[in-house]
Amino acid sequence: MFKIIERKSIVPNLHLLVVHAPDVVETIQPGQFVIIHCGEGSERIPLTAADWDREEGTLSIVFMEVGTSTGKLAMLQPGDEIPTVVGPLGVPIEIEKFGVVVCIGGCFGLGSIFPVVRALKEKGNEVITMLEGRSKNLLYWEEKLSKYSDKVIKLTRDGSYGYKGHVKKGSELLRELGIKPDRVIANGCTTLSYLASRDYAHFDVPVIVTLNTIMIDGTGMCGVCRCTVDGKMKFACVDGPSFDGRLVDWEELAARRKQYISEEAFLVHHSGCGGF
Amino acid sequence: MPKQADFIRKRNFKEVALGYSAEDAIEEAGRCLDCKKPFCVDGCPVEIDIPGFIRAIAEEDFALAIKILKEKNCLPAVCGRVCPQEEQCEIKCILEKKGAPIAIGRLERFAAEWESQQDSIEMPVIDDKTGKKVAVIGSGPAGITVAGDLILQGHDVTMYEALHEPGGVLTYGIPEFRLPASVVTREIEYLQKLGVKLICNFVVGKTRSLKKILDEYDAVFVGTGAGLPWFMNIPGENLNGVYSANEYLTRVNLMRGFQYPKTYTPVVRHKKVAVVGGGNVAMDCARTALRLGAEEAVIVYRRSETELPAREEEYENADEEGVKFSFLTLPEKLYGDKNGWLKEIECSKMELGEPDASGRRRPIRIDGSEFRMKMDACIVAIGNSPNPIIPQTTPELAVSKWGTIEVDEESFKTTIDRVWAGGDIVSGAATVILAMGAGRKAARSMHEYLSSLT
Numbered sequence: 001m002f003k004i005i006e007r008k009s010i011v012p013n014l015h016l017l018v019v020h021a022p023d024v025v026e027t028i029q030p031g032q033f034v035i036i037h038c039g040e041g042s043e044r045i046p047l048t049a050a051d052w053d054r055e056e057g058t059l060s061i062v063f064m065e066v067g068t069s070t071g072k073l074a075m076l077q078p079g080d081e082i083p084t085v086v087g088p089l090g091v092p093i094e095i096e097k098f099g100v101v102v103c104i105g106g107c108f109g110l111g112s113i114f115p116v117v118r119a120l121k122e123k124g125n126e127v128i129t130m131l132e133g134r135s136k137n138l139l140y141w142e143e144k145l146s147k148y149s150d151k152v153i154k155l156t157r158d159g160s161y162g163y164k165g166h167v168k169k170g171s172e173l174l175r176e177l178g179i180k181p182d183r184v185i186a187n188g189c190t191t192l193s194y195l196a197s198r199d200y201a202h203f204d205v206p207v208i209v210t211l212n213t214i215m216i217d218g219t220g221m222c223g224v225c226r227c228t229v230d231g232k233m234k235f236a237c238v239d240g241p242s243f244d245g246r247l248v249d250w251e252e253l254a255a256r257r258k259q260y261i262s263e264e265a266f267l268v269h270h271s272g273c274g275g276f
Numbered sequence: 277m278p279k280q281a282d283f284i285r286k287r288n289f290k291e292v293a294l295g296y297s298a299e300d301a302i303e304e305a306g307r308c309l310d311c312k313k314p315f316c317v318d319g320c321p322v323e324i325d326i327p328g329f330i331r332a333i334a335e336e337d338f339a340l341a342i343k344i345l346k347e348k349n350c351l352p353a354v355c356g357r358v359c360p361q362e363e364q365c366e367i368k369c370i371l372e373k374k375g376a377p378i379a380i381g382r383l384e385r386f387a388a389e390w391e392s393q394q395d396s397i398e399m400p401v402i403d404d405k406t407g408k409k410v411a412v413i414g415s416g417p418a419g420i421t422v423a424g425d426l427i428l429q430g431h432d433v434t435m436y437e438a439l440h441e442p443g444g445v446l447t448y449g450i451p452e453f454r455l456p457a458s459v460v461t462r463e464i465e466y467l468q469k470l471g472v473k474l475i476c477n478f479v480v481g482k483t484r485s486l487k488k489i490l491d492e493y494d495a496v497f498v499g500t501g502a503g504l505p506w507f508m509n510i511p512g513e514n515l516n517g518v519y520s521a522n523e524y525l526t527r528v529n530l531m532r533g534f535q536y537p538k539t540y541t542p543v544v545r546h547k548k549v550a551v552v553g554g555g556n557v558a559m560d561c562a563r564t565a566l567r568l569g570a571e572e573a574v575i576v577y578r579r580s581e582t583e584l585p586a587r588e589e590e591y592e593n594a595d596e597e598g599v600k601f602s603f604l605t606l607p608e609k610l611y612g613d614k615n616g617w618l619k620e621i622e623c624s625k626m627e628l629g630e631p632d633a634s635g636r637r638r639p640i641r642i643d644g645s646e647f648r649m650k651m652d653a654c655i656v657a658i659g660n661s662p663n664p665i666i667p668q669t670t671p672e673l674a675v676s677k678w679g680t681i682e683v684d685e686e687s688f689k690t691t692i693d694r695v696w697a698g699g700d701i702v703s704g705a706a707t708v709i710l711a712m713g714a715g716r717k718a719a720r721s722m723h724e725y726l727s728s729l730t
């Protein structure tokens with residue numbers, strides 16, 4: 001059993017979950033995820049590590065309430081216990097001294113990109129972090145991210161905070177500022193990852209995104225997470241979830257993600273950040 | 277053996293075979309000749325004293341029967357159901373020549389069921405504690421056997437499982453109507469009663485490296501089974517409605533999708549389902565599809581009926597339930613609609629040529645024979661490669677070019693000191709009893725090693 005230490009809503013529809021999972025955080029690296037399962041009858045859902053504390057043995061996750069299982073998670077209270085938090089799964093994201101790295105986070109990705117930003121900074125990179133959201137009230141962790149960033153750029157679609165526009169605006173800003181990234185990393189919903197892969201491709205450097213495929217086991221057994229990268233079949237749970245977005249077959253990915261979509265759930269989600 | 281009638285069972289997930297009554301079992305056991313040189317035993321990979329347990333049933337001493345079975349097989353309720361007896365113990369039975377071998381598997385199952393209905397089960401004697409610690413990785417039949425054997429010899433055993441439930445393929449793969457989950461749960465609980473510690477939700481190689489596990493234990497057994505499902509590498513395979521057998525069966529079995537919407541893991545109720553492959557796994561998928569309400573489930577197999585690798589009993593059951601068969605057929609392309617959902621499968625007809633390396637006649641495509649089938653689901657049941665996680669994260673471990681772990685044939689020792697391996701991770705996809713046989717041999721070698729420590 002894994003004990004919930006904290007669960008709170010941070011911005012509309014997004015929650016922070018802190019859970020005691022000492023074995024999981026012992027070896028966890030940026031870009032890895034866990035699978036949570038709330039007992040018989042529930043789904044197994046993948047969620048990325050947004051932070052951890054090895055001494056306390058705690059793992060933080062930022063998740064969006066989109067459907068049944070994330071809805072259940074949103075009801076948890078400190079002291080509650082859940083039967084399954086398994087991981088760390090997936091291949092850690094590559095952290096090297098690249099030079100200038102642009103990190104883009106939106107939606108739950110503002111949380112999940114935090115360990116990446118921190119590790120890149122600690123490796124000596126110049127980190128430019130972009131916070132993307134529909135509106136000011138959907139941005140969070142600005143302070144936390146600033147601590148490990150050389151520059152922070154805020155983008156809101158309604159212009160209520162920072163620059164007005166989506167991730168494309170960020171790429172224009174970089175050009176205006178004469179910044180040439182050596183690598184771009186984006187975390188968030190599929191739309192954000194897709195747009196980043198498209199709008200930052202002209203820099204001619206890898207655009208690393210994490211793919212939110214449907215998953216069940218997360219150990220390479222079932223094949224539901226398969227996607228096409230560079231023309232080859234990859235299993236996101238064991239080969240990824242991070243890939244160079246410029247090589248991903250996005251049309252296929254988007255179609256596969258909708259396999260179990262119900263119109264209603266889709267609507268709920270649209271009210272959040274407009275992605276899918 | 278009595279079965280649920282086909283027209284009823286094809287719409288429910290209850291067990292198909294109903295099992296012997298005590299009278300039936302005694303009568304069947306009475307036919308056994310109690311041979312002096314029992315050939316049947318040669319056919320059993322774990323060498324059960326078959327005439328011994330059958331004699332006990334004939335004499336109505338069911339407690340003795342189960343005791344004899346358990347001396348060699350810790351999972352009689354499972355093996356009695358899913359062993360391919362017709363190619364193992366029963367084919368060697370002397371009465372096979374007369375066309376009526378003893379139904380050894382059914383008797384084995386009967387004894388196990390009898391035991392489960394008793395108020396208390398007799399606990400075996402456990403040897404004095406040795407103080408030696410063993411880690412078993414994977415809780416499929418191979419891991420269960422190693423854990424069962426070593427705990428009885430007085431060692432401390434901890435079993436690690438990646439999923440949230442133990443049992444391996446017995447739990448996530450083989451459907452409820454062939455092997456009820458309750459049977460597997462019972463066996464696992466028995467192991468726990470013997471003192472085996474079970475840790476689920478723990479992926480060795482990820483949560484903790486094999487190396488670190490090795491620091492904590494005296495010996496380690498790796499029984500991590502199958503992984504990455506194979507696909508056909510044809511266009512359209514990533515369309516929605518195309519599944520690996522593992523995904524389809526896992527949704528239904530492990531995640532209890534057959535109770536959806538009472539449970540949350542969705543299973544789409546497809547109308548026309550093609551299953552590619554010809555083994556037990558393919559039969560399981562097609563029969564599951566029918567139970568989920570499909571109007572049509574077709575097995576698409578590239579060779580002919582003669583080469584079908586599935587157990588005869590399962591083929592027969594599938595046929596009775598209305599599964600259709602398209603033999604000598606090779607899927608070549610999958611077509612979808614504009615939303616990415618499967619609509620049609622294009623296939624070619626095949627003919628059989630000269631025998632290939634496996635001795636089976638090689639299927640050859642007939643040019644110009646293409647035809648299309650309208651299908652809204654396609655389940656690919658053509659096999660798996662071994663689970664990659666431990667080899668990927670343990671570079672010192674020698675693996676073959678197929679990804680199976682290399683071991684010494686007799687001792688099942690790997691190339692890493694104090695690490696043994698067995699089951700599908702070593703042999704490639706095989707059977708429950710072969711995985712158990714491997715576990716048995718590995719356990720013997722592990723015990724020898726552990727006893728040599730002071």
Ligand SMILES: Cc1cc2nc3c(=O)[nH]c(=O)nc-3n(C[C@H](O)[C@H](O)[C@H](O)COP(=O)(O)OP(=O)(O)OC[C@H]3O[C@@H](n4cnc5c(N)ncnc54)[C@H](O)[C@@H]3O)c2cc1C
Binds near residue numbers: 049259
């Ligand atoms: C490797 C990986 C890491 C992930 N990390 C995170 C994370 O850190 N935080 C987080 O909030 N989510 C993350 N996700 C997505 C998360 O797993 C899903 O949101 C979750 O499984 C939804 O479960 P549910 O039962 O609540 O929704 P369901 O009831 O299963 O889904 C409702 C509907 O919404 C759609 N949907 C589900 N999730 C999303 C989504 N994220 N975006 C758009 N549409 C969706 C589904 O297609 C479905 O039709 C990650 C996914 C993967 C594969």
Ligand SMILES: Cc1cc2nc3c(=O)[nH]c(=O)nc-3n(C[C@H](O)[C@H](O)[C@H](O)COP(=O)(O)OP(=O)(O)OC[C@H]3O[C@@H](n4cnc5c(N)ncnc54)[C@H](O)[C@@H]3O)c2cc1C
Binds near residue numbers: 413416499701711
């Ligand atoms: C649908 C289907 C039907 C079948 N029908 C039959 C049949 O009728 N008769 C028959 O004899 N055989 C049948 N088989 C084959 C048989 O089930 C397998 O040969 C047998 O289960 C192999 O046992 P195993 O112990 O090697 O591995 P598995 O049963 O595969 O168990 C391995 C376990 O290890 C776990 N694991 C993997 N990696 C890790 C890790 N890193 N850390 C922790 N745990 C891990 C897995 O989650 C799994 O639970 C069938 C198989 C399938 C898929």
Ligand code: SF4
Binds near residue numbers: 361
């Ligand atoms: S374990 Fe399998 S092979 Fe051995 S006697 Fe039982 S059914 Fe036959």
Ligand code: SF4
Binds near residue numbers: 310315317
């Ligand atoms: S060979 Fe057949 S008849 Fe002889 S002991 Fe075995 S089961 Fe009985």
Ligand code: FES
Binds near residue numbers: 214217220235237
């Ligand atoms: S989630 Fe099952 S193989 Fe990736």
